[in-house]
Amino acid sequence: MKPNDDNGRLPTSERPFRVLILSGSERRQYNCPGVDSKSRALMLRMADRLPQDWEIDYEDLGNVYGRARIQSCNACVSTSMALCCWPCNCYEKGDSTEPDLMWNLDLYARLDLADAWAIIGPHNWYGPTSNLKLMFDRLVCANGGNPKEALIDHKNPEQAMALETAPEWEELSVNHLEGRTAAFFCYDDAGANEIGRDGRPRKLRHKQWFDPDREPFDDPRDAYRPLVWQCRYSGVEVPDGLWTNARSGEGRPYSEDQAEDMIHEDAFMQAFDGWTDRFATVVAAKGKAEPGRWRAFGYEPPGHRWADAKLKWRELRMRTGHAPEGSSPRIQDELGLNEDAVLSPAKSDGERLRGS
Incomplete structure (x- = not known):
């Protein structure tokens, strides 16, 4: 059935089982x-x-001309885990200055609402696609991110660094999506027609x-290993049989390798359908995931104009x-570490080096 987000307000026992593809x-x-x-064709088939x-909720993360893209993670967590807020407050829904597809598509809430995720994608240069990597980078906040941005005045680095070592931090920093299941189906073409008999690129x-x-891995599914282990690190189960x-x-x-060609490759389609069926069996047996204490679903970002003004003064x-x-920037400046x-x-920096 089509997803009804209002069901997210029901007790777990009363709502339907939900997946996100x-x-x-x-x-x-x-x-x-x-x-x-x-x-995309595989997503719809599943x-x-x-x-x-x-x-059954689904979304194509492909690049549509003129539509927002998933913004990159700003790595707030490397300053302080408490500066990395759940859900991400580096960007906002409908922002025209830094439009973000994660927020515009409500992906944080939809990932939260789902009991299980099914992720389908090709290899891009021995790894996952840029869009999937961007999305998973932006899910670092699900792994212990700060659910109370008011404690750090929206985005104050010094307050966040202090909070990270405060007694109350232990209770706040949890895996916000723990208990769900993720499955990965990745596919490759072994270099298509670009590889010669010696295993090297013809050109x-x-x-x-x-x-x-000496190529990076023997098992091609390992192209998605970083995403799989990020899930496991964050308390999202990835059964080995659902990673293929x-x-x-x-x-x-x-x-000559488009979706209309793919559907005639029997071995490939059987592999995909088998993965889909295993997914259905495993997640049905596991059952629904209980929501976390601090949910992305239903979250309304607080106003922060005054906080922004103070942060702007800090920047100036x-x-x-x-x-x-x-502060860390003051210490780094005094030590001559960053020249920033x-x-x-x-x-x-390139413009400054060239005096332009």
Whole structure:
């Protein structure tokens, strides 16, 4: 059945089971590629194959021209875990300055509402797609992020660094999506028609620089290993049987390896359908996930104009070399570590080096 977000307010025992399927390819026919991805076709196939008494939510993360993209993580957590807020408060829904697809599509709430996630995507250079990597980077806040931004005046680094060592932090810093299940179906083409008989790229002139025996992994599913282990680290179960890879289009030019070609590859489609069926069996047996104490679903970001004004004043002082007394930026500035007291932070280091 179609998802009804209002069911998220019901007791767990009374709401339907819910899954979220994500297509992780960047390709959409409404941008430069001009053609939809195989992962979109697989996402829709999976939605049709799963039990129809479940709430089946899905989203294609592909790049649509003129639509917001998933903004990158700002790595607040590396300053302090308490500066990394749950759900992410680096960006906001509907913001025109830094539009963010994670917020515009309510992905934090939809991940929270789902009992299980199914993630489908191709290999991009021995790893997951950029969009999936961006999304998972932005889920660092689910792993112990601060659910009470008021305690740090929205985004004050010094207050966050103090909170991280305060007694109350232990209770606040939890895995906010723990208990759910994630499944990964990734696929590759073994280099399509670009690989020669020696296992090296045909176009490569310096053949000695590429040793096919030393490629990053033997099992191609390991391209998604970082995402799998991020889930496990955060209390989201990834059963080994629900993490798989299949191959499509090996030896063919990319133009002959589209979704309409893929559906005629019996071994590939059987692998995908088998993964879908295993997913349905495993997550049904496991059952529903209880919501966390601090939910992304139903979250209403508080206003922070006054906090923004104070942070702007902090920034202006740093630009002139007057960071807050005792702060990390002040110490780094005094030690000459970063040379980052500049009047125009948007101006690149390359421009400054060239005197432009």
